[in-house]
Amino acid sequence: MDPLEAFSRWLVFDVLHLSGQFGEAAAFFCYDVPKVLLLLAAMVFLVSMLRTYVTPKKIKRLLGKTGGIGGNVLAALMGVPTPFCSCSAVPIFIGLVDAGVPLGVTFSFLVASPMVNEVAIALLFGMFGWQVTALYIASGLVIAIVAGYAIGKMHLEKEVEKFDLESLWGRKREPKTTEERIEFAKRQTWEMTKSVAPYVIVGIAVGAFIHGYVPTDFLANVAGKGNPLAVPIAVAIGVPLYSNAAGVIPIVEALLSKGMAFGTALAFMMSVTALSLPEMIILRKVIKPKLIAIFALILAVSITFMGLLFNAVMG
16 A cells, blocks of 8 residues: 555544545545646656657657557557556646657557556466467557547547647747756646646546445446356446546456356456546547547447457357
């Protein structure tokens, strides 16, 4: 248990004397709000600093001019070593779109970043072995690539909010000195974090409430092996929840121990990490409802298909 989680539980259970499911939900909220906001601020600062060194033309040349689906593949691979939850991947998404990278390519990154990361890879390897880990990596990358490619083919650039792309990053003279770069990054960090924070808090509040009131026994019963609709049910249940991959893996392990099929459990994990309702709430600050709906539908269908495939292969 890290210090922030320990402090959150001490505050909720020892100081406020909350208990039961409401206490668990409150502890989750008190832990995740500062964690996500700190991650968000850190990412905006780093991306802002990087933006002063790496010009939009260079980024676009790296990702935007890769032939065919290659840009989606490269963006998905770039998302793997970035251990961020779906919420804190948003600043990089904005930066990529702002740099002129094709929308579909940026979505491949947005999907891969929370869905496939080294923390989850290490935990899965330790719990289930290399075969399961390899399936997790491959399925996550395929979903990220296919989802991004499909969105790119729809030409939905007009569904991105112009305010976020033009105002949050600024259009003034590019900083040259180290002091100017730091000042620029600090200013962008404050403006972006202040703008997105209400969406983060509302999203985490929704996820925290459901986190405290959805037991693993219930999930195992309604999405068990005997139910032919287990995979879509697991995906539907996972959407309102909020967690990163490391946080949901212990739940997946508990579900597997209660008899849930692996493909169903994997689909549940993917829906929680890459297709959560809190993420949709936060993304509303960046993209319009139509694109959010298309993004969610493509991901839901892809995750459901992968879950069914793994159940068929693994029995």
